[in-house]
Amino acid sequence: MNPAERINELTEKLNYYNQRYYMDSISEISDQEFDMLLKELESLENQYPDLKLPESPTHRVGGTITKNFASVEHRYPMLSLANTYNEQELIDFDERVKKGLNGENYEYICELKFDGISLSMTYENGIFVRGVTRGDGVRGDDITNNVKTIKTLPLKVKNTFQTAPPSGATAFEIRGEGFLPYSSFEKMNAEAEAAGEESYANARNAASGSFKLQDSTEVARRGLDAYVYQFLSDEEIFATHEESLIALKNLGFNVSQTWRKCNTIQEVIAYINEWDEKRFSLPLATDGIVIKLNSIAQRAELGYTAKSPRWAIAYKYKAESKPAILKAVTYQVGRTGAITPVAELDNDKLNGKGIHLSGTTVKRASLHNANEIERLGLRIGDTVFVEKGGEIIPKVTAVDLSKRDMFNTQEILYPTNCPECGGALTRKEGEANHYCTNEKGCPPQIRGRIEHFIHRKAMNIDSLGEGKIELLYDKGLVHDITDLYDLTYEKLFGLEKVTEDENGKVRKIGFKEKTVQNILEGIEKSKQAPFKQVLFGIGIRYVGATVAEKLASFFKNIDNIKNADYETLRTAPEIGDKIAQSIVEYFQNEENQVFIEKLRLAGLQFSARDEVKEMEGDQLAGKTFLYTGTFANFEREALEQKIEANGGKVVSGVSGKLDFLIVGDKPGASKIQKAQKLNVKMISEDEFMAMLG
Numbered sequence: 001m002n003p004a005e006r007i008n009e010l011t012e013k014l015n016y017y018n019q020r021y022y023m024d025s026i027s028e029i030s031d032q033e034f035d036m037l038l039k040e041l042e043s044l045e046n047q048y049p050d051l052k053l054p055e056s057p058t059h060r061v062g063g064t065i066t067k068n069f070a071s072v073e074h075r076y077p078m079l080s081l082a083n084t085y086n087e088q089e090l091i092d093f094d095e096r097v098k099k100g101l102n103g104e105n106y107e108y109i110c111e112l113k114f115d116g117i118s119l120s121m122t123y124e125n126g127i128f129v130r131g132v133t134r135g136d137g138v139r140g141d142d143i144t145n146n147v148k149t150i151k152t153l154p155l156k157v158k159n160t161f162q163t164a165p166p167s168g169a170t171a172f173e174i175r176g177e178g179f180l181p182y183s184s185f186e187k188m189n190a191e192a193e194a195a196g197e198e199s200y201a202n203a204r205n206a207a208s209g210s211f212k213l214q215d216s217t218e219v220a221r222r223g224l225d226a227y228v229y230q231f232l233s234d235e236e237i238f239a240t241h242e243e244s245l246i247a248l249k250n251l252g253f254n255v256s257q258t259w260r261k262c263n264t265i266q267e268v269i270a271y272i273n274e275w276d277e278k279r280f281s282l283p284l285a286t287d288g289i290v291i292k293l294n295s296i297a298q299r300a301e302l303g304y305t306a307k308s309p310r311w312a313i314a315y316k317y318k319a320e321s322k323p324a325i326l327k328a329v330t331y332q333v334g335r336t337g338a339i340t341p342v343a344e345l346d347n348d349k350l351n352g353k354g355i356h357l358s359g360t361t362v363k364r365a366s367l368h369n370a371n372e373i374e375r376l377g378l379r380i381g382d383t384v385f386v387e388k389g390g391e392i393i394p395k396v397t398a399v400d401l402s403k404r405d406m407f408n409t410q411e412i413l414y415p416t417n418c419p420e421c422g423g424a425l426t427r428k429e430g431e432a433n434h435y436c437t438n439e440k441g442c443p444p445q446i447r448g449r450i451e452h453f454i455h456r457k458a459m460n461i462d463s464l465g466e467g468k469i470e471l472l473y474d475k476g477l478v479h480d481i482t483d484l485y486d487l488t489y490e491k492l493f494g495l496e497k498v499t500e501d502e503n504g505k506v507r508k509i510g511f512k513e514k515t516v517q518n519i520l521e522g523i524e525k526s527k528q529a530p531f532k533q534v535l536f537g538i539g540i541r542y543v544g545a546t547v548a549e550k551l552a553s554f555f556k557n558i559d560n561i562k563n564a565d566y567e568t569l570r571t572a573p574e575i576g577d578k579i580a581q582s583i584v585e586y587f588q589n590e591e592n593q594v595f596i597e598k599l600r601l602a603g604l605q606f607s608a609r610d611e612v613k614e615m616e617g618d619q620l621a622g623k624t625f626l627y628t629g630t631f632a633n634f635e636r637e638a639l640e641q642k643i644e645a646n647g648g649k650v651v652s653g654v655s656g657k658l659d660f661l662i663v664g665d666k667p668g669a670s671k672i673q674k675a676q677k678l679n680v681k682m683i684s685e686d687e688f689m690a691m692l693g
């Protein structure tokens with residue numbers, strides 16, 4: 001067998017086993033055998049890269065890095081759905097459908113509303129070619145390499161549709177919902193925690209973050225999945241939605257088998273009630289159901305409003321609410337010293353197991369601030385209602401006064417001193433939060449500032465995390481950010497800490513050789529982090545990452561910022577009263593000045609270096625460009641970058657000196673007219689691409 005034949009055979013076999021394993025949960029061969037075949041294919045593909053097939057399973061393991069995802073226009077816009085929250089609104093919807101169809105018979109298909117991120121997948125001649133996020137509905141990000149890591153998504157389908165004749169459609173789009181199954185989510189968060197890194201608040205955020213990672217190898221590792229629920233092509237291939245769902249399933253797509261055909265709105269309501277509880281056994285969060293008219297021809301009759309189809313609607317489940325006992329209120333202290341009261345909740349047996357709400361166990365809920373406690377009128381021992389919609393953070397919504405017993409409940413005395421360090425608390429005029437004033441001596445504030453300092457958008461020291469910082473602090477090695485720069489191999493090696501979580505699970509953090517090296521390298525590298533990141537990292541109140549960037553590019557260095565008075569600060573773009581005030585206060589404090597000098601001595605960047613732009617070529621050298629309209633391959637900023645990276649210059653208006661006007665979709669009439677008058681050469685996006693070669 002020649003290499004081409006073997007590559008074809010291996011690709012086909014591996015895709016088949018993959019499909020059987022992920023879709024039908026059947027292992028036809030052992031993991032070892034599978035890996036051996038995959039290795040063989042990989043090595044053949046390395047030897048003969050030209051023979052690698054677009055549907056090769058080796059595409060799924062990642063291996064690509066994408067710096068900026070290209071923005072692409074959707075062939076069919078990605079619309080949203082109108083929402084309803086009660087039966088009456090559903091019945092009204094049904095009435096509108098009935099009226100719109102003038103007495104014809106009609107059916108609905110009910111599906112669950114999956115809470116992930118919507119994806120659009122394009123197939124050409126049966127080959128998966130593109131995966132795009134929803135974006136603004138008109139244009140989305142091209143995340144093809146990340147979508148390819150979804151094991152249940154076929155990279156190639158037979159280009160025939162079993163319930164309808166293949167009508168020559170060579171391109172079609174599949175819409176669906178990408179998600180991170182709970183099991184993968186939990187694994188990922190456990191890993192992050194063990195490494196002392198930040199974990200995601202819920203699976204939806206984790207999925208959204210994962211689909212937008214630049215490194216597809218990491219995406220592959222996370223184990224994303226997708227359910228598909230829509231087929232689109234230029235020509236109608238299916239008469240009903242039901243037919244399309246069946247055909248998609250037969251083609252190997254992951255269609256959730258939770259859908260149902262309903263003949264009346266009463267049957268729809270029965271479906272809703274049936275899934276109200278059952279949905280918590282699914283591998284992802286659902287926040288409602290989607291009701292779609294089955295007949296494609298009838299859909300066309302009803303048409304669309306500006307935003308959504310008239311033939312479909314979403315019903316949102318009510319946030320689930322359950323009673324819980326308020327056992328205690330505890331107080332958390334953040335990096336800025338802000339105090340957050342937290343409700344410690346339990347079930348009526350007070351056995352420490354918490355309550356079960358929307359698929360998870362709830363033992364705590366934030367109470368935000370003292371005003372909220374007052375607003376709710378809480379007492380310790382009260383029975384309260386706790387609510388959680390979908391995956392949203394649980395919250396205490398009310399007290400069940402009928403259950404209140406004055407003798408067995410106690411007033412909540414808001415602390416006057418910090419529960420962590422004993423420092424005095426203050427509350428400024430007009431602010432909801434109390435703050436601990438013992439800035440320099442309060443452990444969670446110190447740790448919080450260091451955590452902020454190492455943040456990705458600040459010094460980006462990803463070899464440190466919450467757990468490791470706690471260890472360094474507890475061992476007395478780091479009391480202040482500046483101490484990070486005095487750490488040495490000897491100080492770190494062998495440090496160890498064992499902790500036990502509330503479920504009795506034991507976790508060990510230990511600093512071995514590799515860990516220590518990584519930490520020291522991360523700290524060393526941080527000395528090269530640009531000024532804007534340092535400015536964000538030092539944690540001036542109200543100076544977030546964006547504000548820091550604005551300040552850095554306006555003032556260029558720390559001394560200019562330090563010496564600027566309130567009025568000067570206000571002249572910088574987007575610097576308002578609160579921020580300017582906070583910066584002035586920060587630099588008035590001598591301790592802060594000493595702190596900055598220490599960091600300067602350690603070698604951190606306190607002035608903005610002119611960023612060296614990465615050049616790609618010089619094809620456009622000496623030429624000026626302007627553009628108008630929108631483009632298939634670029635967003636405005638990306639287009640400008642492309643021009644500059646290839647030696648061209650972007651100018652701000654049409655003049656006789658302009659060399660090229662790049663004309664995109666829906667161009668501006670005035671620019672075109674002016675260019676015509678001045679005889680400026682106009683080129684299309686394709687022509688521009690051709691100039692780049």
Ligand code: IVH
Nearest residue numbers: 079080081111112113114118177229290309
């Ligand atoms: S159909 C024109 N079906 O809900 C309607 N959408 O608000 C196309 N979603 O962006 C959508 N589960 O991300 C449809 N079974 C389902 C869905 C679903 C979740 C999401 C989808 C869409 C949003 C609409």
